[in-house]
Amino acid sequence: MAASPLFDGPVTPDLARLFLQLAGHHLLLAENAAGAAVGFISGVETTHPDKGTEMFLYELGVAEEWRRRGVASRLIGALADIARELGCYGMWTGTESDNDAALATYRATGAAIVPGTTIVVYNFPPREAPP
Helix, strand or coil: CCCHHHCCCCCCHHHHHHHHHCCCEEEEEEECCCCCEEEEEEEEEEEECCCEEEEEEEEEEECHHHCCCCHHHHHHHHHHHHHHHCCCCCEECCCCCCCHHHHHHHHHCCCCCCCCCCCCCCCCCCCCCCC
């Protein structure tokens, strides 16, 4: 919960617990010397019948004052290590084509940037709670 400011929105205890309980879900935190969270990475193992298992780098966040210090690169490396240990054949993620900082970090950590790719998003309205 203390790492909540690093995420896109507030972390809720129920969703954090669910994420951490689900098999194949990974969340790593980077902390400073005082033990405060300064970065995180999340990954999800995905398996397809004709491809095997790969790691989806779901989200990466680093506190602004800790950027450009290697935190993101170390987090990516740690998630990649987990993926290799689990037998994943690769790891992938998506980012905006104009996110130069993210692209530079991914390149520096050995990623191949595939030109012309597009991310397609479906947004669904929240489900109503059952009566």
